[in-house]
Amino acid sequence: MSRRIVVLLAAIQTAISGQAPARGLRLEELEKMALESNPAIRAAAAGVEAARGRRLQAGLYPNPVIGGTGDEIAGGPVIRYGEWGGFVEQRIVTAGKRGVSRQIAGQEVAQAETAAEAERLRVLSMVRTLYYEALGDQRLVELRGELAAVSQRAVGISRELANLGQADRPDVLAAEIEGQRAELALQMAQNARDRTWRQLAAVTNNASLAPRPLEGDLEPAPQLDREALRVRIEQESPEVREAQTGIARAELVLRQARIASIPDVVARGGLRYNRELLELNRRPVGLEGFFDIGVEIPLFNRNQGNIAAARADQERARREAERVRLSLRSRLAAVYREHQDAVHTLERYRDQIIPRARQAHELYQNSFRQMAASYPQVLIAQRSLFQLREEYVMALVGAWRSAVEIQGLLVSSGAEMQAMAPAHAAH
Secondary structure: OHHHHHHHHHHHHHHHHOOOOOOOEOHHHHHHHHHHHOHHHHHHHHHHHHHHHHHHHHOOOOOOEEEEEEEOOOOOOOOOOOEEEEEEEEEEOOOOHHHHHHHHHHHHHHHHHHHHHHHHHHHHHHHHHHHHHHHHHHHHHHHHHHHHHHHHHHHHHHHHHHHOOOOOHHHHHHHHHHHHHHHHHHHHHHHHHHHHHHHHHHHOOOOOOOOOOEOOOOOOOOOOOHHHHHHHHHHHOHHHHHHHHHHHHHHHHHHHHHHOOOOOEEEEEEEEEEOOOOOOOOOOOEEEEEEEEEEOOOOOOOOHHHHHHHHHHHHHHHHHHHHHHHHHHHHHHHHHHHHHHHHHHHHHHHHHHHHHHHHHHHHHHHHHHOOOOOHHHHHHHHHHHHHHHHHHHHHHHHHHHHHHHHHOOOOOOHHHHHHOOOOOOOO
16 A cells, blocks of 8 residues: 555656656757867868868969169269159969969868868767767666666575575675676776766767766667668768869869960050150150060970879879778778678577577576575576676677768768668567
8 A cells, every 4th residue: 555655646746846757868969069069070160261262362363563663873964864654564374374273272172171071970970979889888777777786686585595594605695796796887887878978078079968868779770781881982971072072183283284384474564754865856755655575485494393293193193082992892891790790699689699598587587486496596597688688788889889980981960870770679
């Protein structure tokens, strides 16, 4: 009767307070924190703005030169301190050099944007990895808390059996040791959880972030299609796009080097007042105009060295793109193998190992109730079952960690991460 009263009072208290259980923190919320506050994201964005500024500068026309001029500055009755005036000088850029410079700067903007996207993806991958590790820590704390509670009950049962003469002192000691081990394991799980949350606080730049329930589940494990991922990675990976941008930039630099030897035209003209008495009537010449036009003759320096260097850089950029693709394939193969190992381990644990361990534990419990087995055997079976359940959780975390690493080779969102898990219910 008293238990019913307690339950009723708890229900009444809940109804009075009107407070629902606190909602768990979602992955999307952690991602938003990181994208808004992580300094690496902001630094990459500043890099993009700097590249855009350089692109603007590359398209500007050369400024004109305005100056004064003086000639035949000497005294005398005829020269009379010569000619004084002003001029304007302008360099006329030829061969489309400004357009090529703008295009090169545009490729540098694209590279900066790709680098910013890669930095964003690295931060998101860190958040996602820590999120799934925190989910695993949360499960381990629950499991080890359950084991600690069961172990404490086992200590009480062992002591009662000893009082009844049905258990020896070594049996009690064994139960107490199991209880101590369970409490220590729980403390270690809590420490691991706290460490993961401190890492989450660092990557999200949120010092007030503290351990709290997370919304989400590790089950079912993510399922990945290796061939589809390979195609997507080779098409969408920031590393591939950066390498392709490098090829385009190298081609433009080679073009720039080839047209650099085409001379620009420098034009100069102005007005000056000639004070010299050179007219027939012994009057000064007065205002007169002048102009100069010049080009640099590419006789010795035809930019040969820069052309050769640009041609070599173009080949290097092409080979770098091939290297990036091969590197991505190799990394995908290695991580995908780890993922497959984790998935196969999960299936074996879920479908065969854990059910057998649970059955063994139940059989030992039934045998103990029928006085056909000793209580230490029940404790050993119990410990084995919980250890296997922990290993199952760790394998789940490993599967998600490898999935995040694979997904980290792509431009992805948290929604895509959730979509990797199949829709069927967990066992």
